[in-house]
Amino acid sequence: MTLLAQPQSMHFAEPLALRSGAALGGYDLAYETYGTLNADRSNAVLVCHALNASHHVAGSYAGQPKSEGWWDSMIGPGKPVDTDRFFVIGVNNLGSCFGSTGPMHTNPATGRAWGADFPVVTVEDWVDAQARLLDRLGIDRLAAVLGGSLGGMQALSWTLQYPQRVAHAAVIASAPNLTAENIAFNEVARRAIVTDPDFHGGHFYDHGVVPKRGLRIARMVGHITYLSDDVMNAKFGRQLRDGIDLRYTTQDIEFQIESYLRHQGDKFSEYFDANTYLLITRALDYFDPARGHGGNLSKALAAATARFLLVSFTTDWRFSPARSREIVKALLDNRRSVTYAEVDAPHGHDAFLLDDARYHAVVRAWFGRIAQELAHV
Amino acid sequence: MTLLAQPQSMHFAEPLALRSGAALGGYDLAYETYGTLNADRSNAVLVCHALNASHHVAGSYAGQPKSEGWWDSMIGPGKPVDTDRFFVIGVNNLGSCFGSTGPMHTNPATGRAWGADFPVVTVEDWVDAQARLLDRLGIDRLAAVLGGSLGGMQALSWTLQYPQRVAHAAVIASAPNLTAENIAFNEVARRAIVTDPDFHGGHFYDHGVVPKRGLRIARMVGHITYLSDDVMNAKFGRQLRDGIDLRYTTQDIEFQIESYLRHQGDKFSEYFDANTYLLITRALDYFDPARGHGGNLSKALAAATARFLLVSFTTDWRFSPARSREIVKALLDNRRSVTYAEVDAPHGHDAFLLDDARYHAVVRAWFGRIAQELAHV
Numbered sequence: 001m002t003l004l005a006q007p008q009s010m011h012f013a014e015p016l017a018l019r020s021g022a023a024l025g026g027y028d029l030a031y032e033t034y035g036t037l038n039a040d041r042s043n044a045v046l047v048c049h050a051l052n053a054s055h056h057v058a059g060s061y062a063g064q065p066k067s068e069g070w071w072d073s074m075i076g077p078g079k080p081v082d083t084d085r086f087f088v089i090g091v092n093n094l095g096s097c098f099g100s101t102g103p104m105h106t107n108p109a110t111g112r113a114w115g116a117d118f119p120v121v122t123v124e125d126w127v128d129a130q131a132r133l134l135d136r137l138g139i140d141r142l143a144a145v146l147g148g149s150l151g152g153m154q155a156l157s158w159t160l161q162y163p164q165r166v167a168h169a170a171v172i173a174s175a176p177n178l179t180a181e182n183i184a185f186n187e188v189a190r191r192a193i194v195t196d197p198d199f200h201g202g203h204f205y206d207h208g209v210v211p212k213r214g215l216r217i218a219r220m221v222g223h224i225t226y227l228s229d230d231v232m233n234a235k236f237g238r239q240l241r242d243g244i245d246l247r248y249t250t251q252d253i254e255f256q257i258e259s260y261l262r263h264q265g266d267k268f269s270e271y272f273d274a275n276t277y278l279l280i281t282r283a284l285d286y287f288d289p290a291r292g293h294g295g296n297l298s299k300a301l302a303a304a305t306a307r308f309l310l311v312s313f314t315t316d317w318r319f320s321p322a323r324s325r326e327i328v329k330a331l332l333d334n335r336r337s338v339t340y341a342e343v344d345a346p347h348g349h350d351a352f353l354l355d356d357a358r359y360h361a362v363v364r365a366w367f368g369r370i371a372q373e374l375a376h377v
Numbered sequence: 378m379t380l381l382a383q384p385q386s387m388h389f390a391e392p393l394a395l396r397s398g399a400a401l402g403g404y405d406l407a408y409e410t411y412g413t414l415n416a417d418r419s420n421a422v423l424v425c426h427a428l429n430a431s432h433h434v435a436g437s438y439a440g441q442p443k444s445e446g447w448w449d450s451m452i453g454p455g456k457p458v459d460t461d462r463f464f465v466i467g468v469n470n471l472g473s474c475f476g477s478t479g480p481m482h483t484n485p486a487t488g489r490a491w492g493a494d495f496p497v498v499t500v501e502d503w504v505d506a507q508a509r510l511l512d513r514l515g516i517d518r519l520a521a522v523l524g525g526s527l528g529g530m531q532a533l534s535w536t537l538q539y540p541q542r543v544a545h546a547a548v549i550a551s552a553p554n555l556t557a558e559n560i561a562f563n564e565v566a567r568r569a570i571v572t573d574p575d576f577h578g579g580h581f582y583d584h585g586v587v588p589k590r591g592l593r594i595a596r597m598v599g600h601i602t603y604l605s606d607d608v609m610n611a612k613f614g615r616q617l618r619d620g621i622d623l624r625y626t627t628q629d630i631e632f633q634i635e636s637y638l639r640h641q642g643d644k645f646s647e648y649f650d651a652n653t654y655l656l657i658t659r660a661l662d663y664f665d666p667a668r669g670h671g672g673n674l675s676k677a678l679a680a681a682t683a684r685f686l687l688v689s690f691t692t693d694w695r696f697s698p699a700r701s702r703e704i705v706k707a708l709l710d711n712r713r714s715v716t717y718a719e720v721d722a723p724h725g726h727d728a729f730l731l732d733d734a735r736y737h738a739v740v741r742a743w744f745g746r747i748a749q750e751l752a753h754v
Binding site: 021022177180181183184187192195197202213220224227229232235246250262275279285286288291317 | 396397398399493497554555556557558560561562564565567568569571572573574579590593594597598601604606609610612613614615623625626627628631632634635638639642652655656658659662663665694
């Protein structure tokens with residue numbers, strides 16, 4: 001059965017106070033829902049997205065069979081997160097470029113596009129905005145919040161900011177904060193964008209250009225870190241584009257991996273907003289719930305009361321299993337309920353988006369138990 | 378005792394045939410020597426350099442006490458490669474920007490700087506040029522050839538191209554070829570340089586500009602891959618530049634690691650040539666002695682007769698121990714003499730340049746044995 005997706009939008013007139021001290025006035029959130037909210041409004045699952053994804057989590061748009069949501073393998077009728085049992089909500093974050101209010105929209109203070117003046121948003125700010133959306137949808141308490149990578153950080157933050165509103169949290173391929181190396185890769189991407197002459201200090205919309213050079217480099221760097229060395233060797237290895245003949249060129253493509261990366265960079269630069277890239281990588285950099293607790297993650301997670309699922313992937317070197325284990329340990333220090341699966345998968349960080357049987361079996365079992373509990377209330 | 382270094386230059390009038398099919402006409406090689414060539418000319422050690430290094434391997438220049446060579450901790454009087462016993466030669470590779478003929482020099486065919494028209498050079502071409510330098514210095518056979526990283530590739534290639542001219546080869550923190558991920562990082566760096574509007578198709582010299590934006594990004598990416606995640610966390614972690622206060626900015630520096638990387642990028646863009654960066658990363662990409670043997674490294678290394686030292690470092694993820702072990706295995710398949718040390722060091726790929734006691738002890742012992750053998754001939 002095909003799940004039909006329908007994008008929706010909600011306007012919020014009341015300002016949102018941000019962690020930076022700034023406030024965002026009226027704003028819109030783009031979202032989608034799948035499945036049916038039950039009578040006692042207890043079966044809602046919120047899905048938080050990562051860097052370049054959106055509210056379009058599952059299903060396809062009418063008449064567009066190839067428009068599957070980014071987590072369509074995970075979410076839908078009969079899938080691990082079963083929309084026959086759960087009411088699933090996907091929401092696009094503030095500052096994104098896929099429908100919610102972001103840098104390309106009009107700054108009411110100037111009448112021009114926000115550009116680089118869009119306020120810096122944090123994971124905590126996103127969670128606050130998501131909570132307001134739930135208020136408007138009449139959902140007091142989530143059966144579960146679910147996210148991978150940066151989405152996992154939002155799921156974790158939900159359990160700390162609104163512990164009474166989250167029964168379960170699934171934190172997948174995530175981390176309690178970024179390492180110095182993670183921040184360093186983000187900084188390379190940001191410098192590539194910001195130093196592109198077409199960036200114009202973030203106000204490129206006014207100039208009718210896009211800092212494509214910088215976006216391409218940003219995406220190429222990012223893409224390398226999403227894959228494992230092994231999967232890159234298996235997929236591309238040292239294959240030449242022209243078969244067996246070397247061309248001896250420094251600027252043209254010689255190896256298949258170069259062709260692939262350039263293609264990824266080109267595609268990305270066509271659809272992704274440069275200011276959004278800066279905002280979202282910064283939200284990643286900033287997330288660090290232990291910061292307010294002297295770096296003690298166990299103290300930071302004492303506020304969480306949800307039951308947790310943590311999943312990591314053996315070849316993920318961007319958000320390695322060791323980082324998930326830090327979260328598991330901190331939760332266990334607080335005697336919280338935690339299910340942890342370390343999945344032996346070759347695909348690096350990208351594994352969390354892929355259809356891996358063992359990974360999906362874990363998520364299916366965990367959500368199945370939640371559905372059973374809901375049925376027995 | 379301070380070792381005094383003195384840069385020298387040798388002109389070669391006869392053209393050098395390159396692997397690409399092109400030929401380089403008259404050219405110069407910059408080099409330095411340390412220690413004294415013995416009477417039977419049997420104590421010469423050639424040191425091959427890696428990406429951004431030069432012929433200035435050891436010692437300091439007169440009146441410039443802070444001008445130590447890049448491997449000064451390893452090479453000098455009483456050091457692991459003891460210049461009281463060996464005659465050590467450092468040579469700058471063709472295409473470099475530190476004295477040997479390169480893209481910033483005049484192309485005799487046009488009367489302008491070579492720029493991006495400088496012929497593509499390979500590890501094998503460099504070794505051929507180095508062999509000619511040895512001819513002119515009157516050295517038939519090297520006591521040893523020594524190199525780390527890309528320099529290790531040259532050392533390995535020496536044993537295949539001129540087996541009868543190399544008694545020993547030390548291949549440190551190196552690999553039999555680059556992985557797809559290695560090539561991918563090189564390609565990011567090259568794209569950053571080539572798409573910088575100041576690159577001008579490689580002829581930026583004519584425009585009085587330098588593609589500094591691209592060089593900065595290239596260096597930042599490179600630098601991340603030279604360090605280990607652990608050492609970056611130990612050195613920078615999540616420290617803020619302003620102490621404890623977040624500034625909430627996407628374009629300004631927030632974390633110490635950002636400050637460090639920008640500084641590295643800025644410094645590099647002041648002294649390194651963009652066309653050289655393209656050439657040298659390509660030489661890395663191309664090196665693959667097994668290519669001519671159906672990918673069989675054991676067959677490829679059958680030509681080598683030297684006695685080998687291989688060293689790798691546990692936290693080096695750019696040229697991991699597994700890659701050194703491939704070389705060791707291929708040599709053992711051919712029943713060659715191999716000493717292999719896998720050094721437990723935290724510094725990632727950079728470890729090969731650092732003064733690590735266990736690492737230096739291994740190199741010292743290995744060269745000590747060579748010196749003893751020379752003394753007993």
